[in-house]
Amino acid sequence: MNQQIQTQIPTxxxxxxxxxxxxxxxxYAEGKLALRxxxxxxxxxxxxxxxxxxGSGKSTLFKTIMGFLTPLEGTVLVEKLSSREAQKQGLxxxxxxxxxxxxxxxxxxxxxxxxxxxxxxxxxxxxxxxDLEIAKQSLERVGMTEFKYxxxxxxxxxxxxxAFLARALxxxxxxxxxxxxxxxxxxxxxxxxxxxxxxxxxxxxxxxISTHDLDSVGSFCDTVALIANRTVLEYGDTKxxxxxxxxxxxxxxxxxxxxx
Amino acid sequence: xxxxxxxxxxxxxFQYDFMVRATLVSxxxxxxxxxxxxxxxxxxxxLMGDAVSHSVLPGVVLAYILNIPFAIGAFVFGLLSVVSxxxxxxxxxxxxxxxxxxxxxxxxxxxxxxxxRVSSSVHLSHILFGDILGISxxxxxxxxxxGGFTLISIFILRKDLLLFCFDPTHARSxxxxxxxxxxxxxTVLALTIVAALQAVGIILVVAMLVTPxxxxxxxxxxxxxxxLLSVVSxxxSCVFGTYISYFIDGATGGCIVVLQGIFFILAFIFAPKxxxxxxxxxxxxxxxxxxxxxxxxxADD
Numbered sequence: 381m382n383q384q385i386q387t388q389i390p391t392x393x394x395x396x397x398x399x400x401x402x403x404x405x406x407x408y409a410e411g412k413l414a415l416r417x418x419x420x421x422x423x424x425x426x427x428x429x430x431x432x433x434x435g436s437g438k439s440t441l442f443k444t445i446m447g448f449l450t451p452l453e454g455t456v457l458v459e460k461l462s463s464r465e466a467q468k469q470g471l472x473x474x475x476x477x478x479x480x481x482x483x484x485x486x487x488x489x490x491x492x493x494x495x496x497x498x499x500x501x502x503x504x505x506x507x508x509x510x511d512l513e514i515a516k517q518s519l520e521r522v523g524m525t526e527f528k529y530x531x532x533x534x535x536x537x538x539x540x541x542x543a544f545l546a547r548a549l550x551x552x553x554x555x556x557x558x559x560x561x562x563x564x565x566x567x568x569x570x571x572x573x574x575x576x577x578x579x580x581x582x583x584x585x586x587x588x589i590s591t592h593d594l595d596s597v598g599s600f601c602d603t604v605a606l607i608a609n610r611t612v613l614e615y616g617d618t619k620x621x622x623x624x625x626x627x628x629x630x631x632x633x634x635x636x637x638x639x640x
Numbered sequence: 641x642x643x644x645x646x647x648x649x650x651x652x653x654f655q656y657d658f659m660v661r662a663t664l665v666s667x668x669x670x671x672x673x674x675x676x677x678x679x680x681x682x683x684x685x686x687l688m689g690d691a692v693s694h695s696v697l698p699g700v701v702l703a704y705i706l707n708i709p710f711a712i713g714a715f716v717f718g719l720l721s722v723v724s725x726x727x728x729x730x731x732x733x734x735x736x737x738x739x740x741x742x743x744x745x746x747x748x749x750x751x752x753x754x755x756x757r758v759s760s761s762v763h764l765s766h767i768l769f770g771d772i773l774g775i776s777x778x779x780x781x782x783x784x785x786x787g788g789f790t791l792i793s794i795f796i797l798r799k800d801l802l803l804f805c806f807d808p809t810h811a812r813s814x815x816x817x818x819x820x821x822x823x824x825x826x827t828v829l830a831l832t833i834v835a836a837l838q839a840v841g842i843i844l845v846v847a848m849l850v851t852p853x854x855x856x857x858x859x860x861x862x863x864x865x866x867x868l869l870s871v872v873s874x875x876x877s878c879v880f881g882t883y884i885s886y887f888i889d890g891a892t893g894g895c896i897v898v899l900q901g902i903f904f905i906l907a908f909i910f911a912p913k914x915x916x917x918x919x920x921x922x923x924x925x926x927x928x929x930x931x932x933x934x935x936x937x938x939a940d941d
Binding site for chain 1: 816
């Protein structure tokens with residue numbers, strides 16, 4: 381059964397490819413497949429929405445792109461480098477979903493943003509002028525300068541997202557993976573974040589965004605990857621792929637999805 | 641009682657060499673434990689600390705039988721418990737807390753059995769409850785070396801360890817070796833436990849590794865300040881615990897840990913932001929605000 385249907389290559393393909401996931405399968409330790417034959421491409425300076433149910437393979441795909449899991453088959457290339465090499469160089473920046481973060485942890489926004497620079501520092505993590513400058517610019521970019529010294533738990537939902545976005549910017553990676561960036565925020569905050577993400581895209585940043593929020597996908601994602609049953613069903617231009625029929629295949633009539 | 645007599649009474653403990661030594665050594669142990677406790681509680685490893693500390697007992701008895709420094713036996717069994725826990729967890733469906741419970745009680749029980757077989761040694765009971773007043777010169781050297789090594793290691797790795805506690809996924813994604821950090825933190829945990837056994841013994845050592853950090857965590861939202869407050873409360877507990885134990889002729893380890901508990905209770909009640917009183921006041925303020933807002937709205941209607 382071949383569920384892999386590749387539609388036309390995204391319009392952004394004229395630009396260089398930032399991420400290439402080519403027929404990748406990943407297995408759990410016990411041998412069961414966590415991801416099978418997944419393929420998608422992400423052009424530099426574009427936003428790709430990753431849409432699928434929980435347990436459909438989204439987080440496995442993220443972990444594979446970050447180099448945490450080794451594919452059984454296929455290749456993952458980040459800027460033409462293997463995901464392991466990309467991991468060593470810190471090329472993939474990960475923005476966690478809110479539930480993953482311990483908001484009571486005694487760190488400030490500034491501490492978090494500087495953590496984005498650790499990969500660029502020596503092993504003692506000594507902060508150089510360049511690190512401070514880039515961290516400062518990253519904070520400015522997301523409009524969080526005035527909250528620099530706040531403990532992260534004192535921030536509003538939108539500010540929390542922006543703080544971690546600033547960390548990803550400070551990391552200066554080649555692609556950003558955003559895990560449910562609209563989880564638990566209200567509609568106006570979501571609009572602000574979308575505006576910010578679009579601005580970052582226009583500056584040349586490449587983003588892969590996992591989301592449940594179907595309403596907003598059409599408005600700001602250049603491409604869409606639909607993921608179900610542990611594989612990428614389809615990916616391509618939003619207007620071609622993001623259709624009611626395809627969404628039915630992802631969300632409707634799906635058999636039970638074992639937990640990821 | 642006039643002032644001079646009072647002074648003589650109060651300074652009496654320090655006329656004894658063993659009291660001065662005990663106070664200094666307990667302050668050092670308190671410092672090392674306090675620093676590590678900040679990482680332990682932020683990582684959520686309190687149970688792991690309990691596990692490692694209990695698991696060292698068979699190692700200590702074995703070292704006694706083989707006549708080698710007990711720190712070596714303790715350290716080996718501390719690490720053995722950690723490795724066994726990791727191994728069993730990865731190969732069964734049993735949850736981690738259960739695995740920890742099974743492993744450390746088994747090792748501790750084994751130690752008890754071994755201890756009862758070499759019953760002649762009074763020395764070994766000191767490992768269970770601590771014996772800082774009777775600490776030998778070679779034990780002091782051992783404690784200073786282990787404590788110094790632990791403090792230096794944590795100082796060098798502090799930023800990476802803190803990031804590892806806060807966000808291991810990010811740490812890994814920027815190329816940090818999180819497996820190394822995991823074992824580094826466990827190793828210093830095991831070493832600190834070995835160093836602290838002298839003061840409070842196996843059974844109470846987990847308190848030294850958890851309570852100061854927990855107290856400090858209630859008092860501040862800044863990590864550097866948390867470290868400082870943790871060390872202050874821990875050293876005060878160690879020094880005064882040793883001091884008080886002289887007057888009441890009670891177990892030193894017990895006195896130290898009770899004082900740490902008192903510091904925790906004080907922080908729990910009076911902490912400026914996260915204490916019970918502050919939280920109650922905040923809730924009342926919130927309710928008043930909501931009510932007045934409601935009143936304004938009603939007036940508008």
